[in-house]
Amino acid sequence: MFSIIQAAGWPIYPLILCSIVALALIIERLSTLRPSRVAPPSLTDEVVTVTRNTLPAADVVNKLAQTSVLGQVLASGLRAVIAEPRITEQALRQAFESAGRAAVHRLERYLNTLGSIAAVAPLLGLFGTVVGMIEIFGSQAPTGGTNPALLAHGISVALYNTALGLIVAVPSLMFYRYFRGRIDEFAIEMEQSAERLVPHLMRFAVRTPPQHAVAP
Known part of the structure; x- marks a missing residue:
């Protein structure tokens, strides 16, 4: 590996840095974007069950917010209803x-x-x-001769950097698209859970009786 880095020359160092950063980001996103940490499948059903007859206490809502990202979204709705008993459906949404x-x-x-x-x-x-092509042309002596060592090094710089650039770019793009699709799926799941919880929580909102106009 060290011999390949030497043959590729100094232009390969930014690519190595990019590869390290990309690998770290991919591992971090794979760990973070797990369903258990974002949107557990049974979480919405559990919230509906707990709030079937009454609103939960503040500590229960705080524990819900700590479970997952979806838990934070659902907890925000619960806090809105608890903080404002006369909340409207539009405000809750x-x-x-x-x-x-x-x-x-x-x-x-x-x-x-x-x-x-x-x-x-x-x-x-x-x-x-x-850079490799420049070294290849630089290996041509004015007298028409060629420096074999400089020519070989120029070819190595050109080929190794091209190959490593593609090796870094292709997996990075694939995982970027994959993570983007996963986030879109999670966003839809959170939206559906919120839509399900809105009419359920509105049962606890205090209705303001309509005021009838008094005839003069």
């Missing part, structure tokens, strides 16, 4: 939407960096190819 947007934003953490690496890695490989 807004509370869920705000929490959902914040949750999706957290799930998209580091994705822009991973996508940037997928886009930049081929360009860095192309840059290494250009």
Whole structure:
């Protein structure tokens, strides 16, 4: 491996850095975007069961928020109803939407960096190819002779950097697309859970009786 790095020359070092960062981001996102940490399948049913007859206490809501990302979204709706007993359905939906947007934003953490690496890695490989071509042309002596060592090094720089740029870019792009699809799925699941919980929680809202106009 060290001999390959030496043969590829100094343009390969930015690509190595990109590969290390991309690998760290992929491992971190694989660990974070697990269903058990984002949207447990039975969590919504459990919330509906717990709130069937009454609203839970504050400590129960706090524990719900600590379970997962979906738990944070559902807890925001519960807190809105507890804090404002006369809450309207529109206000409750807004509370869920705000929490959902914040949750999706957290799930998209580091994705822009991973996508940037997928886009930049081929360009860095192309840059290494250009550097190698410059060395290849530089190996041509003015008298018409060729320096074999410099020619071989230029070819190595051109080929190794191109190959490593593609090796870094392709998996990074694949995982970027995969994570983006997973986040879209989680966003739909959270939206459906919130839609299910809105009419359920509105049962606990205090209805303001309509005021009839008094005839003069």
